[in-house]
Amino acid sequence: MGHTTAHTQASPDAQATEHEQQRFDAIIAADQRIEPRDWMPEQYRSSLIRQISQHAHSEIIGMQPEANWISRAPSLKRKAILIAKVQDEAGHGLYLYSAAQTLGITREEMTQKLIDGKARYSSIFNYHTPTWADIGAIGWLVDGAAICNQVPLCRASYGPYGRAMVRICKEESFHQRQGFEILYELAHGTAEQKQLAQDAVDRWYWPSLMMFGPSDDASPNSARSMAWKIKRFSNDELRQRFVGMCVPQFEALGLECPDKDLRFDEATGTWISGPLDWDEFRAVLDGRGPANTERLEHRRTAHEDGAWVREAAAEYARKQRRGERVAA
């Protein structure tokens, strides 16, 4: 083999990739969107699959702590609202699985990883909901934190993800308001009801701050995700923004913030939290949270119990494709 041009000229493949990389970089720099048919670096694709599938799983697992209260919600109206909310979460999971599928992974692969315990989902859903007030606290704090984290994702550089987030955020706003309203009613009821609300907020406040992820110095994915304009703000920036939003809302509810070290920093005009219990966060991520085992077990059972529905739907679709008559 001669050594003529091999060392001095890039191969046609490498040239094509370089050109594609430049085009990708230009789209990101111009704040435009990458679409499924566009070339993208492999790491961008895999990081998106990672984040979007985790997000989808969170929506689906997140149905469990709230579904726990559907049959016991205190009135018909409350039941109807809660059913609608839990259905919304299923819909969010579907939008997100669909967005992830455009990156070349199947829904089956993602589901299998989840039920095998090999996929992450948000730490927050590994806590229990012992009282009705917990449903209020989830709506106010958990959905509130989700909105704070997810509104910037509406501008994510990957088109299908950003567009899914727009719909999700609109619906999450209703969820947050219904949670606030449940807590407001309880906080303005009897002393016992007010205590229920306070206890629930005490249970959910710190875990909801952990939803934003590890602190910036312990977040391996942030810098790259921000350079790719998937994430627009760091974990700590969003967490701090959320804390600031909660302060006047605690006052409106007439409830106490469980963070006794919370202070207002005059210099920056922001609220600064006391220390978070990162050992607890790591334990939950490692599968040792209060409800990790039962959440996965429930999801696995639901998947197995639903096998006949998936088979029937697939058969129905096959028959329709072949033009066979399908009984109504």
Ligand code: 3HC
């Ligand atoms: N729970 C579980 N895992 C978490 C976590 C949390 N609260 N926070 C971080 N992690 C994981 C990350 O996924 C990552 O693990 P991996 O490398 O194995 O994927 C690791 O901890 C290190 O964290 P990083 O900060 O480096 O990771 P990211 O840059 O991806 O940031 C994130 C984490 C802020 C959660 C980001 O992925 C994100 O914004 N995701 C989209 C939003 C989302 O998933 N929200 C779920 C909330 S629940 C929800 O939306 C349901 C609604 O109904 C309330």
